[in-house]
Amino acid sequence: MSRTLTTSSATTSATDGDVSSATARAAEQAASTQEVQSLTLAKALNTAMVDAMSADDTVIVFGEDVGMLGGVFRITDGLMRRFGSTRCFDTPLAESGIIGMAVGMAMNGMRPVVEMQFDAFAYPAFEQIASHVAKMHNRTRGAVTLPMVIRIPYAGGIGGVEHHCDSSEAYYAHTAGLKVYTPATVADGYRMLREAIDSDDPVIFMEPKKLYWSKDAVDLEGLRQEHTERVAAGSSTEGRAGVARSGTDATLIAYGPSVPTALAAAAVAAEEGRSLEVIDVRSIVPFDDETVAASVRRTGRAVVIAEAHGFASVASEIVARIQESCFHQLAAPVRRVTGFDIPYPAPKLEHYYLPGVDRILDAVDDLQWEDQS
């Protein structure tokens, strides 16, 4: 669906916001970005919003400092300049206000993509999220859809002070009616944010902030093409986990910020002669039981890795599901490697908290290998 809005732009006239010129722009970009390029996750997310806003005038971006500044992490950089201040704007400083207004806008024809500045600063909006965003569709017996995306930079590893490093995914995953995505690669940053914006359901889009500046070689044009084809086919990668590394001896299951750590652990294990498979969960809700179970049934051992506290966590949920579906193929109890059950530490102490390669390998060592030796 695409609709033309009158774009009265106070800041710029770089775009008139209509779809034909957006298409022309996309074609122009296509010509200039033919091959594989090195891109940060930040830029991939930014590009996903640019493309979504170009394709559909009802996609509106707002939040704190997302306009002129381009967001404190610059994920919305240039959107206001390009699309005008009706399509990308700063709100007063109030998270409940941002989400509540987004609900109303989504009810009335828009596709809001809003930013919460940091994980812990989304908490004032929790009532709107838990009581309305998650439930509106259900309460109205399906009469109302809320096609909105709540982007949240989350987790630690950047030496941030308190309230800037929370892994808050469990609160959302535990709230029925919310989809929860978290990309771990640059390509998935683009792919999954486009899918989140396309989704008619509300999506909590958790961005691992420590990966914002990580780079990958990606074929942006290929990703755009892939998106166009998926939209045409009415399909998506939603709810599908990915195999980030193939292996045979045990499965590491990770998401978001923990995926690179799991991959690093698998690389070290390989040197020690152990072949670990790494599954990137990608979409916490809906959860891909099939991919995870297929891997664990094959390897017979599993470790779930997450930066969040382990108690009552997404990692706990994954362990429970594996146990339910793979019990007879398991050679050892499924382990969790997570953050401790303590408030996220101050910067100088965070490395003690974060699940690192050694802690993961310790857990792997504990997986009852007697039958193999």
Add this chain to the structure above:
Amino acid sequence: MTISATQHIPDATEPPPHHRALTESVRKFGISVEDYMLPARHPIQMVSPEGVLVPADEQGAQPGHEYPIPDEAELLAAYEQLVIGRRVNDQNSALVRQGRIAVYPSSHGQEACQVAAALALADGDWMFPTYRDSVAIMARGVDPMQVMTSFRGTWHSGYDPHEHHVGIQSTPLTTQLLHGVGVAHAAKLRGEDTVVLAMCGDGATSEGDFHEALNFAAVFGLPVIFFVQNNRYAISVPLAQQSAAPSLAHKAVGYGMAGERVDGNDLVALLSVLRRAVTLAREGSGPLLVEAHTYRMQAHTNADDATRYRQDSEVAEWQEKDPLNRMRTYLTGQGVLRDEDADRIDEHAEAVAAVLREGLNTEVDVDPQELFRHVFSSPTPHLDRQSAMLAEEISREAAR
């Protein structure tokens, strides 16, 4: 602990006692309660940016908003804190550049507000500061190195709130205002005359907790001064995009409390306005809101790039209104600040800066086991196991 137990169950038609108290206090100004609640027509200014005393009829005051000039000894002591505050801000910013501290939200340009907030309070009163109010906390007497604990990243806070009656520096915006309201409420229940000064920025006034705090304080008639440092920006977002109210001080009226606005770079006016607010609150006339017009001279924090959203010319304009130059010129002109005072004060400030430099240039040992120590008031078996696991990891690492 004694709580004065009122057996009296109020009649729904009867105004609460603090309404009477408010009417009483207002009577001495000879104006109506409504006029008392409305802020002065202009921000109160007693010393001009050039450092000259503003004639009484041009200070912005109108009936009910007249403020006396604080005495000389008080002004000199305040000036000393102002010089120290500036030195602290600039020392910390330098240490951030040198990589000695992770982050420091400087109050450079807002030091007059910081100092006045601290000096307006009595020892038993409480202050509820934000991340930007380090100088105010130091001016209240908290050890500077303790204040820097959170910014150097060894713990979330370094001082005991009960010792100096200063809440932990709050980052989740305006959440601390309600804590201030609660502290005032508890004190009132015990019959104490504690006043609470709760601080926030201009942007923060948009948060829901700001509204709730003001309303609670007014409904319960609590002695809380809401002190808003309007420094024109919330990170990149200018005030005009934050509020459509005639001023932030006007917000007070909607809750049934007095609002006042004051030149936030004029230490003389700030001291006078805040002192009167504290006195009125202590007399039982309920909460007040004071909005100080000031400017954030530097970026939001070292992580921010202010050139993306504001003009250098605007910063230059505010440089002319600098609170420190203004106070120095004024006090020198009045003969209150003599050369020897100025030298002594500069030395004092330098000594504080040296403490920060030395302290923050020294590596401090962190104890990983402390991570598990303060989660609950006594240890749990679950956390004991996690703590043992970390200890084991660390000793294995050390043995490698």
